[in-house]
Amino acid sequence: MNGRRLVIALAGNANVGKSVIFNYLTRLHQHIGNWPGKTVEKAEGTLHFKGYTIDVVDLPGIYSLSTYSIEESISRRFIAVDKPDVVINVIDASVLERNLFFTLQLMELETPMVIALNQMDVASRKGIQIDVEKLEEILGVPVVPTIAVKGVGIFKLLEKAVEIFEGKLSAKPKPVKYGEEVEQRIERIAEAVRDSGLPYPARYVAIKLLEGDREIQEEVEKADPQAAALARRLGEELEKLHGHSCPTLITSERYQAANCIAREVQRLIPPVKPTLGEKLHNVTTHRVAGYLVMAATLLSMFLFVFAVGNILSEFLSSLLYGLKPFFEGFFGTGFLAQLFWGGVVEGLIAGATIALPYVIPFYLVLYFLEDSGYLSRIAFLMDSIMHRMGLHGKAFIPLLLGYGCNVPACLGCRIMETQRERLIAAFVTTLVPCAARTVIILGLVGRFIGIQWALVLYVFDLLIIFLLGRLAFKILPGEPTGLIMEMPDYRLPHLRTVLSQTWFRLLEFLKIAFPLIIVSTLTVKLLEALGMLSFFTSLLAPVTVGWLGLPVETGVTLLFGVLRKELALIMLTTLLGTTDLSQALTPVQMTVFTIVSMFYIPCVATIATLVMEFGWRKALVITVSEVFLALVLGGLALRILVLTGLR
């Protein structure tokens, strides 16, 4: 084993399959789905290959080296500044032209690269045939056809990448030749910046200057003001000559080049009949049917989760609680045995019977939807409503993902273009009932009062989100950015991807949730045994009992719920000593408890994410205001429900 290291980055447009390749190479579990913008942070993994230790870096998708949102600048910085040894440029063979536009920019950066011509199966299904050798010849870069989801071509891809690094492949990239007038000026600017000590190729700097790239302009301004002035002057000349702005000119000519290459290497025999995917697309984005389908989809999703969850929950409780006689037979009924049963085993059982049953089907459905391509259609339909909150349709995707877990959803808000939009989007995302809160909604209200009331709570939550989103928009006014979003073709969800994503999310859940459950229940049981629990609960009693009308025990469980929301319910069962909560709580109490748990605070992990993304001040404001929100809503709900004669 020698210490030869090599950094390979995966770069390319959004949704082309970079993360699939990354996962395949590193055996890690990056988020995969069929919508643009999933990877929002660079991810690293290692692999050993031909005596090398290779660091593989998965990057967020970008359409151009001129960047807009945070996740895109992460990619650009890594490619242009950190300079990986080799870039694997993953391109979607079924949208060749737009992908090549980015490839041409990478070539201008003179990055050593290999092209993964991915999604070959999709391309051929769409009737697109690509002459790989010709593409290789035109670009002067090795091209490897791949089908990432099946692992086809990945080994060869890696081989080529290593050969490029070793200089065994004599790749001579042939970058774009712009028009005569443009070329002359690029030459002159490149000459001027050649000795300015910038860490990029001179030609690249010249092109980016003409393209109006802010970052490069600033860098050049600092390093060599004269060159910057020259670039400005020559740019103005070009604008006079062509009647278009200089960035327009460069972008157009580069696209023209991409277009020519694409036309030269691909043969198109479009299928005669519209595919099933297209028909599905037409229905799901239809101005009337689209909304009906969306409502039906979300509704059946919840019904499915509830039905499966109930069956699993019942099965698991009868199985696990049946263990108690064996347990007592083995450990006896002494103090320690009881503490062990009540503090550890019961906590685990409660976790297994209350949380898991709803979490598993939920993730399955969510990943299924994600991998189908439906999310971008929903974003399309929801665009105008999101505008009312100062956001655009794309923000609906993190919002939906929030139903799984708020943490990645808040990170996912990076796909929004401005800081203001990111903040509003993340704020409303924390109000979305995540899987943990779904456990409470379905496991308490759904189970003991009725599924229709659980549904009412979900709708109520959406209403609150909308109202608070509007309020946030009023507080943080600004022109919402318009939507610009690719809608990838529908695809039959890849079963293995869906299953493995569910499985690894579940493992994560188990790893974090169960230790917390044990520690928390044990703490509470100990406090109870020491007679100190009543002290803490009585401190909170004015709020929990006085204002919210809940049993006094809920004070502690809600406190622990900050760690993870479902703890609030799980610990309630251990404290009240029964999973049949209908014996301990009235329907009104269940509803109030659920409403409070839905809103009262983002969990610790979410707060940490908010701090990381927006700073502790904003995180604090969001956290505190949600505590108040929950108390107000819970108290009001109690009084209204009691007024209407419910108990």
Added chain:
Amino acid sequence: MSTTVETGGREVPLAMLRDGETGIVVSVKSGYGGAWGLKKRLMDMGITPGTRITVVKSAPFHGPMEILVRGYRLAIGRGMAERIFVRVEETQAGCRES
């Protein structure tokens, strides 16, 4: 909206095209207060002068438009579509009933 699209070589914002109509991009106007980024973004997504764009459908309530550009499907907000000026294709126009 009750707009009749003039095809006599006049430029109209993309937002005025009806479902199924095709236009050739003439220019893309930059955003409010010269928000250059958005214009560049549109161009980076392939909407450059000379590009052919087909409007597939528009979402209700002043929602976004679905367009076909360079062989893929793009959703763009109505505000964006108002900044993209196109010339409606003559051949297309000839096929439509007058």
